[in-house]
Amino acid sequence: MKLINIPFQYLSESQFARKRGLEVVEVIEIGKRIALSDENLEKYAWQLTQVIKQTQPTIIAIERKETSGLTTPWTNAEYLKLLETGKKVATGLGVKLTNGGIDGDELIVFFANFLKLSDREKYQNLIAKLDINRKLFLTNIKYSIKVKLIEQKLHEFLKIYKKVGIDFLNVNWNYANPEVLFEVLNFIKNLTGMEIISTEFIKPYDKDISKKLLETVNRLKLKCVIYYFGIESLLGEELVNKLGKFTKKAEQLKSFIWWHYNKKPRVSSIFTEKAENDENG
Amino acid sequence: MHSSVMLPIPVLTATPTAATENEFQFFPTATPDIEPTLVLTPTPTEVVAVPTQVLKPTFNTESPGTSDEKSSTLGEFIVTVTKGIGILGLLGSFGVIIFILNRRSHPVGLVIGTNGLTLDTKIEVAKALGIKYYRIRDINLSKIFKNEIN
Numbered sequence: 001m002k003l004i005n006i007p008f009q010y011l012s013e014s015q016f017a018r019k020r021g022l023e024v025v026e027v028i029e030i031g032k033r034i035a036l037s038d039e040n041l042e043k044y045a046w047q048l049t050q051v052i053k054q055t056q057p058t059i060i061a062i063e064r065k066e067t068s069g070l071t072t073p074w075t076n077a078e079y080l081k082l083l084e085t086g087k088k089v090a091t092g093l094g095v096k097l098t099n100g101g102i103d104g105d106e107l108i109v110f111f112a113n114f115l116k117l118s119d120r121e122k123y124q125n126l127i128a129k130l131d132i133n134r135k136l137f138l139t140n141i142k143y144s145i146k147v148k149l150i151e152q153k154l155h156e157f158l159k160i161y162k163k164v165g166i167d168f169l170n171v172n173w174n175y176a177n178p179e180v181l182f183e184v185l186n187f188i189k190n191l192t193g194m195e196i197i198s199t200e201f202i203k204p205y206d207k208d209i210s211k212k213l214l215e216t217v218n219r220l221k222l223k224c225v226i227y228y229f230g231i232e233s234l235l236g237e238e239l240v241n242k243l244g245k246f247t248k249k250a251e252q253l254k255s256f257i258w259w260h261y262n263k264k265p266r267v268s269s270i271f272t273e274k275a276e277n278d279e280n281g
Numbered sequence: 282m283h284s285s286v287m288l289p290i291p292v293l294t295a296t297p298t299a300a301t302e303n304e305f306q307f308f309p310t311a312t313p314d315i316e317p318t319l320v321l322t323p324t325p326t327e328v329v330a331v332p333t334q335v336l337k338p339t340f341n342t343e344s345p346g347t348s349d350e351k352s353s354t355l356g357e358f359i360v361t362v363t364k365g366i367g368i369l370g371l372l373g374s375f376g377v378i379i380f381i382l383n384r385r386s387h388p389v390g391l392v393i394g395t396n397g398l399t400l401d402t403k404i405e406v407a408k409a410l411g412i413k414y415y416r417i418r419d420i421n422l423s424k425i426f427k428n429e430i431n
Contacts, residue, residue, distance in 0.1 A: 004426055013417040020404050022415035031423025047426045055417070064419055199416060226416045 006054040014055040024057040025226065027100065027199055028086075029064035033073045036081050044082070048089045059096045059224065061170055061199050062086040066100030066157075076156050083164040096167040101199055102154065104173035104184070105134070109150045111184045112138050129180050158192055168223060169194040176204040178212040185220050197224040 014024045028048070034040050052060065062083055066072050074082065083099070090097040108130070115123035127135055137143045161169060169192060173181065189196055201217075203210050217225055404415065 006420075006425060010417060010420060010425075017404055017415040017417065022404065023413055025414050025416040027416065027419045029419050029421040029423075031421050043426075044422070047422050051420055051422070051425070055420070057417075058414070224414045226414065 025059045026057040027061040027064045036078050041085050045085050045089050052093050061098045061100050063100045080160050087164050098168040098170040101170045101172040106150045107184050110154045111187050113151045168197040171198050172200040173198050174202040176209050178216040182216045195223050199226045201225050202228050
């Protein structure tokens with residue numbers, strides 16, 4: 001098979017990040033559903049090899065469409081083949097393999113079901129911590145079939161991960177409750193014996209909750225977390241006004257850093273101090 | 282960290298099962314007789330979707346790849362900061378904006394990847410914050426290797 005150069009945008013992003021000392025994580029999307037014949041699996045392995053050799057990631061996740069267990073286009077047998085092939089390639093090239101990312105809400109369902117069967121008090125406590133939508137989904141009879149499907153699908157996925165021996169269990173988390181985060185991921189970690197990472201972790205805007213979530217991530221000793229955040233509120237204002245004072249936008253930046261990284265940035269301006277002193281006489 | 286050696290699966294079931302490495306059970310198989318006692322009031326009048334549908338963030342969670350084309354907001358802001366530092370540095374006598382972030386490394390690798398930030402900005406912010414991992418845009422094999430697999 002002829003060598004195909006990976007498009008520049010992938011290479012440049014990876015190269016730029018690595019040059020700055022960052023380790024690259026890649027989520028692989030296979031795209032269209034393919035028949036997994038031996039020949040196609042061989043081509044798939046070759047494609048993965050080309051991607052890894054050229055972009056040089058530390059971790060690859062296979063595959064993106066797994067994120068909702070109920071909508072993945074692959075059968076369990078097919079996904080097993082894709083992961084096994086990915087594992088073989090990744091191991092050969094010294095790269096860690098993880099799954100595409102289990103949806104955090106589905107993990108909550110999974111954990112709740114476990115508690116429902118084993119510890120009524122803990123189950124009720126968990127339900128009490130959930131928001132109204134999640135409570136309804138777990139307790140209303142009209143969702144019981146979907147709940148069961150989620151539990152079954154995740155059960156099968158976890159078995160596949162264990163069978164393949166992926167390096168990390170990847171979770172996509174999107175629920176701003178530190179206690180639930182800890183309980184669910186701690187449960188999954190103990191249940192599977194796998195290290196957990198997150199290639200997609202949505203952080204809320206609330207400063208206190210964001211801080212607690214970060215503390216919980218530390219407590220869980222997650223190996224890698226990719227935080228996603230929105231910045232639409234930071235709209236086109238200047239950084240410093242004519243008097244040298246920081247504008248609202250600069251203040252937003254400070255809040256932004258604090259919210260998302262639990263780090264208090266030091267943002268100061270001699271220019272600003274001079275202006276303030278002038279104003280104060 | 283996993284090697285090629287399969288680890289035994291912990292069985293955390295209420296009813297222990299004779300699970301093997303590849304055929305384990307996480308849950309008891311018996312039908313539960315515990316029903317939730319939660320009483321919800323008031324009853325919502327709207328249909329409640331499954332969590333994956335109703336719990337999406339209010340902002341765009343598209344992959345970093347798509348978002349890279351959208352250079353704006355904070356990205357422009359930080360670029361402005363950088364440019365501002367350079368310009369003010371040249372002006373010298375007017376003072377310099379000091380923009381220093383706490384550079385302590387996070388014990389866990391953090392990755393920055395979001396909408397609205399340019400590639401340069403994302404990486405600069407990641408470095409400034411002591412982030413270890415970086416997620417590049419998602420890699421779509423069928424787009425890169427057109428017609429390779431039928």
